[in-house]
Amino acid sequence: GIQVEQSPPDLILQEGANSTLRCNFSDSVNNLQWFHQNPWGQLINLFYIPSGTKQNGRLSATTVATERYSLLYISSSQTTDSGVYFCAVELSGDDKIIFGKGTRLHILP
Amino acid sequence: SQTIHQWPATLVQPVGSPLSLECTVEGTSNPNLYWYRQAAGRGLQLLFYSVGIGQISSEVPQNLSASRPQDRQFILSSKKLLLSDSGFYLCAWTNARTGATYEQYFGPGTRLTVT
Numbered sequence: 001g002i003q004v005e006q007s008p009p010d011l012i013l014q015e016g017a018n019s020t021l022r023c024n025f026s027d028s029v030n031n032l033q034w035f036h037q038n039p040w041g042q043l044i045n046l047f048y049i050p051s052g053t054k055q056n057g058r059l060s061a062t063t064v065a066t067e068r069y070s071l072l073y074i075s076s077s078q079t080t081d082s083g084v085y086f087c088a089v090e091l092s093g094d095d096k097i098i099f100g101k102g103t104r105l106h107i108l109p
Numbered sequence: 110s111q112t113i114h115q116w117p118a119t120l121v122q123p124v125g126s127p128l129s130l131e132c133t134v135e136g137t138s139n140p141n142l143y144w145y146r147q148a149a150g151r152g153l154q155l156l157f158y159s160v161g162i163g164q165i166s167s168e169v170p171q172n173l174s175a176s177r178p179q180d181r182q183f184i185l186s187s188k189k190l191l192l193s194d195s196g197f198y199l200c201a202w203t204n205a206r207t208g209a210t211y212e213q214y215f216g217p218g219t220r221l222t223v224t
Contacts, residue, residue, distance in 0.1 A: 031211055041147075041197055043215040086153065090211055095141055095160055096168070097203070097213055101152035 002027040002091055006100035013077055014108050021072040021103045023087035030090045032063050034072050037084040037102070046072070046085075077107045111136035115200050115216035122223055128173075128187040130219050132200030135181065140202040142183040143213070144175055147197040159183060195223045 003026040013019055023032070031050040035043045047054050047061040049070065054061055058078075063070040074081055084102040091098070112135045122128060134140050141160050145153040155168045157175035165175050172191060176184045183200060200216040 033213060035215075041218050041220075043199065043201075045212060045214065048212040088153075088213065095158060095166075096155060097143065097158075097201075098155060099145070099153040 002029075002089065002098055004087065004089055004098055004100040006085075006087060006103050008103060009101065010104045010106075012106045012108065015077055015079060017077050017107075019074045019077060019105065021074070021085050021105075023070045023072070023089075023100055025068050025070075025089050027068075028092040029065070029068075030092050032065075032070050032090075033088045034061055034070070035086045035088065036081075037086065039083060043086070074105075077105075079107045079109050081105060082107045111202075111214065113200060113202055113214060113216040115198075115219055117219060118217065119220045120222070122190050122221065124192055124223055125189045128185070128190055128194070128221070130185040130198055130200075130221075132183040132185075132216055133181055134202045137181070137202070137204065139180060140204065141211075142177065143201040143203075144183065144185050145199045145201065147199065149196070153199065157185070190223045192223050195221055197221075 005024045007022045033048050034046040037043050049061045049063045051063050051065045058075045060073045084104050086099050086102045088097050088099045114133050143158045144156040147153050159165050159177045173187050198219045201213050203211045203213045
């Protein structure tokens, strides 16, 4: 089946730093999403981004579908950015949505 | 607007007892529905998904089952819980494959502890 790999698995940064999270996938996909899981477990939609680039405040994402990867950029990190970031892909010709194992981000004050 | 509900929020059950977790979606019709499980500190594992009433696809062979008795209702069940069934269970929905975007939305989850 499709492999969805996220890197790095863990990241510790000082408040104010910038970070780049990566998601690689092994097969063609219909769409890709980025989520943030907060400390209470709630999954918050960040980006729906099957291709191209989107920005929302301090966050932006880029997906290059032909090269099978997506990047999530976080600028000027804040402690509230801490948590786990997941990418999820929907396989082409299927209804399954598969998640990567996530990147755990810890922002130090 | 669409909302998704899950209950109960937390559950503590003994080994060997039955399980029933319910998920309902409001404000949409004919959604695709999904059950995921998240073990402590780990990623989301797809358990079941459904594209319509009575249509269930299973991803992982185990002692869990799912049913979709109504268009916007998805139920996760077990006849006899195992210790390994402990985890955080999340229900999610997307629009059906009709040319619309398929952004996935999650419910608040159920924390299950099997003792």
